[in-house]
Amino acid sequence: MLKRIILALAIAGGPVSAAELIGDADKGEIVFRKCSGCHEVGVSARNRIGPELNRIFGRRVAAEKDGFFYSKGLARMGADGLVWEFKTLDAYLENPKALVTGTRMNFSGLKDPQDRADVLAYLRQFSDMPQNIPESSPTARAREVELPPEVLALVGDPEYGEYLANECQTCHQVDGSNDGIPAIIGWPAEDFVIAMHAYKQKIRPHPVMQMMAGRLTEEEIAALAAYFNGLE
Amino acid sequence: MTLNRRAFIGTGIATAAALNAPMVMGQAKPRVVVIGGGAGGATAARYIAKDSKGAVEVTLVAANPIYTTCFFSNLYIGGFREFESLQHGYDKLAATGVTVINDLATGVDRAAKTVTLAGGQVLPYDRLVLSPGIDFRDGSVPGWSVDAHAEIMPHAYEAGPQTQLLKAQIEAMPQGGTFAMIAPPNPYRCPPGPYERISMVASLLSQKNPTAKILLVDPKEKFSKQGLFEDGWSRHYPGMIERVGPDFGGDKVEVRPDTMEVVIDGSAQKVDVCNVIPGQMAGKIAQIAGVTDEKGWAPVLPDSMKSKMDENVFVLGDSSAQGDMPKSGFSANSQAKVAAMAIRGELTGSKVFPAKYSNTCWSLLAADDGVKVGASYEPTPEKIASTSTFISKNGEDAGLRKQTYEESVGWYEGITADIFG
Numbered sequence: 001m002l003k004r005i006i007l008a009l010a011i012a013g014g015p016v017s018a019a020e021l022i023g024d025a026d027k028g029e030i031v032f033r034k035c036s037g038c039h040e041v042g043v044s045a046r047n048r049i050g051p052e053l054n055r056i057f058g059r060r061v062a063a064e065k066d067g068f069f070y071s072k073g074l075a076r077m078g079a080d081g082l083v084w085e086f087k088t089l090d091a092y093l094e095n096p097k098a099l100v101t102g103t104r105m106n107f108s109g110l111k112d113p114q115d116r117a118d119v120l121a122y123l124r125q126f127s128d129m130p131q132n133i134p135e136s137s138p139t140a141r142a143r144e145v146e147l148p149p150e151v152l153a154l155v156g157d158p159e160y161g162e163y164l165a166n167e168c169q170t171c172h173q174v175d176g177s178n179d180g181i182p183a184i185i186g187w188p189a190e191d192f193v194i195a196m197h198a199y200k201q202k203i204r205p206h207p208v209m210q211m212m213a214g215r216l217t218e219e220e221i222a223a224l225a226a227y228f229n230g231l232e
Numbered sequence: 233m234t235l236n237r238r239a240f241i242g243t244g245i246a247t248a249a250a251l252n253a254p255m256v257m258g259q260a261k262p263r264v265v266v267i268g269g270g271a272g273g274a275t276a277a278r279y280i281a282k283d284s285k286g287a288v289e290v291t292l293v294a295a296n297p298i299y300t301t302c303f304f305s306n307l308y309i310g311g312f313r314e315f316e317s318l319q320h321g322y323d324k325l326a327a328t329g330v331t332v333i334n335d336l337a338t339g340v341d342r343a344a345k346t347v348t349l350a351g352g353q354v355l356p357y358d359r360l361v362l363s364p365g366i367d368f369r370d371g372s373v374p375g376w377s378v379d380a381h382a383e384i385m386p387h388a389y390e391a392g393p394q395t396q397l398l399k400a401q402i403e404a405m406p407q408g409g410t411f412a413m414i415a416p417p418n419p420y421r422c423p424p425g426p427y428e429r430i431s432m433v434a435s436l437l438s439q440k441n442p443t444a445k446i447l448l449v450d451p452k453e454k455f456s457k458q459g460l461f462e463d464g465w466s467r468h469y470p471g472m473i474e475r476v477g478p479d480f481g482g483d484k485v486e487v488r489p490d491t492m493e494v495v496i497d498g499s500a501q502k503v504d505v506c507n508v509i510p511g512q513m514a515g516k517i518a519q520i521a522g523v524t525d526e527k528g529w530a531p532v533l534p535d536s537m538k539s540k541m542d543e544n545v546f547v548l549g550d551s552s553a554q555g556d557m558p559k560s561g562f563s564a565n566s567q568a569k570v571a572a573m574a575i576r577g578e579l580t581g582s583k584v585f586p587a588k589y590s591n592t593c594w595s596l597l598a599a600d601d602g603v604k605v606g607a608s609y610e611p612t613p614e615k616i617a618s619t620s621t622f623i624s625k626n627g628e629d630a631g632l633r634k635q636t637y638e639e640s641v642g643w644y645e646g647i648t649a650d651i652f653g
Contacts, residue, residue: 079635163585166279166569170562170590171646180642207622208592211608214620215588 022086023114028122031115035107041126050105057127059084061100073102076182080205089123090116091203098194099204101182147197152190154222161227164220167212174231185231192225261289262579265347265357267337267517269294271301272363272548272564274325274651279572281329287580291331291355293347294322296392299652302422303561304644305391307596309399310432311439318391324653337364340521342542359575362523362530362539363548363564364515365390366421369528372511373414374486375495384489385506388429389421401505402433408443409504412494414485415450416509419529421550421559423456424605426509428595431461434469435598447503448475449496451483456558457595457605463626464597514551521545529553534611535587536574537567546571555615556607563591565647587611594640600630602637 032041038049045052051068062070062078070078077100082088092099093116095109110116168184176183184192198204199213200221216224266277269292277292284290300318307313322332333355339348340360347355368387370377376385388398402411411433415426430448437444446469455461465473476482481497487508493500513519513528523530523539530547531540532554539545548571549564557563570587577584592606603624609616624636 076635079631081632159583160585163573164588167566167588167590169646169650170565171592171643173646173649175649177642177645179645180638180640181646208604208606211606211620211622212590215608215610 022124023117023119023121025118025121025125028118028120031110031119032122034110035119038105041123045126053123054126056084056089056123057086061088071100071102071104073100073182074104077205082205086120088203089120091198093119095191095194098191099198101187101191101195147194151197151218152193154193154218156189156219156222156224156226158223158226158230160220161223161225164216164224165227168224168228171208185228187225187228189222189225189229192228193221196221196224261287262358263289263291263356264359264361264575264579265355266290266292266361266363267347268361268363268365268515268549269296269299269322269332270363270365270549270564271303271561271647271651272550272568273361274299274322275565275568276361276363276546276548276572276575277330278325278328278651278653279569280575281325283572284576284580284582286329288576289331290329291333292322292325293333293335293337293349293355295334295336297321297334300391300395301561301644301648302389302391302425303647305388305395306425306429306432308395309388309402309429310435310596312432312596312599315396320648320652322652328653337517338520340517342521342545345544358544358579360521360545361548361571361575362515362518362521362545362551363568364517364551366512366550366559367514367516367519369511369513372417373508376414376487376489376508376510378510381487381489381508384492385487385508387509388507389416389425389509389512398505398507399436402436403440405437405441405444405504407441408445409441410445410447410502411437411505411507412447412449412501412503413507414487414494414509415448415452415455415482417451417483417511419559420509420512422593423558423560424461424593424595427455427457427461428597429507430473431464431468431595431597434465434472438469438472444472446473447494447501448473449482449485449494450475450477451485453478456593457603457623459626460603460624461595461597464601464603468598468601512550514547518547518551523547524551525553527553534614534616535570537571538574546575555609555612556618557589557591557609557616558593560591560593561651562593562647563589565651566590589616592643594636594643596637596640597633600634600637602633602635602640604636604640 039053040046040048041053045054047068060078061082062074093110096103096105096107171181172184176185196213199209202210264280266273277290280288281290298319298321305318308315326332336350337347338350345357368378386394386398388394434446484497486495492503494503514524514530518524518530523541523545525531530551532547532552537546537548539547548567550559566589573584576582589609592604594602594604596602605623607618607621610619
């Protein structure tokens with residue numbers, strides 16, 4: 001079997017001329033065994049425990065027409081405008097519950113970036129390719145998405161977090177109500193930090209949250225995470 | 233992964249207050265009086281009481297035992313909410329330790345630092361918070377005054393019986409009749425409010441009275457979310473709404489309540505319901521307290537909402553002149569939290585963090601068709617300045633619009649819990 005290598009144009013944050021390998025599809029086929037208990041991909045793929053994954057690149061998250069019953073969290077993200085492409089799939093596979101709070105995908109995530117790149121290179125073969133559809137969205141890795149460990153390791157000041165949280169509580173209720181506006185109390189601090197940075201970097205699509213997170217510093221996000229983590 | 237543990241350093245955090253000794257140390261508890269039981273006043277009272285844990289004595293003076301929110305009152309007019317769902321009591325605030333007095337404040341003596349109530353009670357304060365909402369400018373719409381004509385041509389711009397009256401009038405309109413609105417000049421409470429109301433009246437009429445007409449007389453060339461509203465009106469209510477802007481005399485309007493006529497640039501037209509939303513200024517007690525300027529609003533310092541006229545007085549919400557923030561319940565709630573922190577810092581020496589403000593306004597165009605506009609704000613030396621903004625776009629799919637509406641319902645539950653406990 002020919003070794004298949006997927007080339008993709010690097011656009012986000014880099015020179016357009018720099019093509020980048022997004023992973024090794026053959027290795028990805030092996031990694032995909034972790035997924036195949038729930039997901040099918042290929043000619044006769046059907047929705048099973050999870051949705052089928054043909055043409056996943058460029059698909060609107062939780063698109064209604066595909067007939068799969070999605071969690072409230074995924075449906076909300078889809079309505080907000082989240083589209084599956086390299087950087088969103090990469091973030092989702094790293095930690096599904098950090099990108100989409102309340103997803104039913106019961107998978108702890110692929111921590112190794114190479115595993116994620118490989119499995120996405122494999123899945124990429126069942127979607128439209130940039131080579132054959134020039135206008136399709138770029139699937140190059142967006143490096144600015146990754147959080148350096150020192151950002152994750154920041155220890156927040158809960159007192160400052162409590163003040164900053166006043167602003168969150170105009171919409172998010174401290175009793176954990178979850179209608180129309182999601183609940184945010186009791187999250188593990190790291191999930192909270194990743195989610196807020198995903199809004200800050202506009203990976204998560206919601207405009208109010210992009211605006212709120214956009215002006216928070218790394219320390220302020222850590223402070224909020226420390227405060228909300230302490231609420232039951 | 234190597235954990236590079238870093239201690240949090242409060243860069244940029246104002247530490248001055250923490251260094252100052254508390255002002256009234258060793259005396260009786262410091263006293264804060266809050267006038268106004270809406271989004272600004274109730275939030276400020278609740279946050280000061282809650283966060284000072286009993287170290288500050290907080291008294292809230294609210295005109296009525298039940299507060300009816302102006303925000304979402306258009307949805308009641310449109311039939312999307314029950315009137316009772318807009319009403320909130322002060323029981324939970326009282327349980328937080330706030331002394332709630334249902335009375336009208338009629339006087340402020342800033343030299344003696346006392347507030348006088350209509351019932352004769354005199355309340356001494358160390359800090360006074362004024363959040364009295366709006367007052368109407370008589371004469372801004374010739375032929376109309378609030379005392380003489382609000383029962384005939386309601387303003388419905390302070391929620392309560394006026395809102396119910398307006399809805400009843402609309403429901404009693406003859407088939408094919410005309411609803412008129414006189415929109416207010418800038419600045420006024422809730423910039424998208426009049427136009428959301430037009431949408432809700434159109435929604436109600438298109439079900440009960442589909443041949444009725446809506447006449448919107450507007451002194452302003454442009455208005456908030458204009459593109460979104462006009463797109464929604466043409467999609468949901470084609471041919472029903474006519475807007476007369478200043479280029480066609482919308483700024484030269486008078487009304488004749490006795491004959492139910494609207495006169496635009498000299499030409500009279502008979503209407504069945506007329507909603508007059510007049511020009512506005514700071515609530516009356518802010519005028520009485522003498523903290524307003526020649527334009528009728530109360531200028532405040534951008535980093536604390538403290539009056540520029542008196543260091544012991546803070547003015548919140550619609551009454552304040554602060555810069556770029558719209559006059560909205562969300563803004564008042566946001567400003568109240570900054571002021572509460574500043575007041576606690578001054579009175580108890582608690583830490584004061586840098587002020588951050590924000591606002592989002594949702595509007596409903598029709599069933600399940602919600603839109604929003606919002607911004608974040610930070611203080612500059614001159615004013616509260618907008619730092620980033622967003623707005624819904626025309627052409628968004630129905631799923632997103634429905635979600636935006638559901639989000640607004642969630643927001644209403646969230647902010648009313650934040651205001652009233």
